[in-house]
Amino acid sequence: MSRVLLQKTDLHGLAARGAIVEEVLEAAYLSRLAPLVTDTAATVACNLALSLDSRGNTLVGGTVTTTVGLTCQRCLEPMAYRVEASLDVAIATGDESLAMLEAEHETVLPAEAPRLADLVEDEVLLALPLVAMHASVDDCGPLAQRLDDAAQDTSDERTTNNPFAVLKSLRSD
Ligand SMILES: [Zn+2]
Numbered sequence: 001m002s003r004v005l006l007q008k009t010d011l012h013g014l015a016a017r018g019a020i021v022e023e024v025l026e027a028a029y030l031s032r033l034a035p036l037v038t039d040t041a042a043t044v045a046c047n048l049a050l051s052l053d054s055r056g057n058t059l060v061g062g063t064v065t066t067t068v069g070l071t072c073q074r075c076l077e078p079m080a081y082r083v084e085a086s087l088d089v090a091i092a093t094g095d096e097s098l099a100m101l102e103a104e105h106e107t108v109l110p111a112e113a114p115r116l117a118d119l120v121e122d123e124v125l126l127a128l129p130l131v132a133m134h135a136s137v138d139d140c141g142p143l144a145q146r147l148d149d150a151a152q153d154t155s156d157e158r159t160t161n162n163p164f165a166v167l168k169s170l171r172s173d
Pocket of ligand 1: 073076077141
């Protein structure tokens with residue numbers, strides 16, 4: 001497996017050659033993503049194309065797809081989460097073109113990114129939900145159902161111990 005993604009490469013040089021990078025990256029290599037997922041054996045499929053724009057800026061476009069394991073925050077059981085993100089990164093070669101690039105591209109970097117893997121990781125992190133959860137309670141594990149029942153009991157109790165119920169009975173005296 002070639003490792004262009006993980007190397008500190010001359011992206012401008014790759015872009016000048018119109019390089020295509022098709023690699024599969026293990027989540028274990030992505031130090032910011034790895035602690036967030038339950039399965040570090042997950043892989044990210046990257047399909048990137050590098051090119052130069054008419055002003056000589058480096059462009060990195062393409063798609064990253066993966067399915068990672070996250071912990072559902074409702075039932076604390078693992079859930080699979082599919083990420084399909086597109087990359088539209090411009091790396092500015094001069095300050096004068098920054099504003100123009102920002103109008104044209106999703107992500108603009110003022111200087112050469114250290115590795116393509118970092119760009120890929122950024123994109124996957126952005127695509128993850130703030131709070132991971134199964135689509136519905138029915139998809140959740142037993143803990144969610146128990147918590148749901150417990151919440152129901154508490155609210156029943158609240159009705160019976162309602163202090164206003166006491167006031168009501170005093171008033172009727
Ligand atoms: Zn769940």
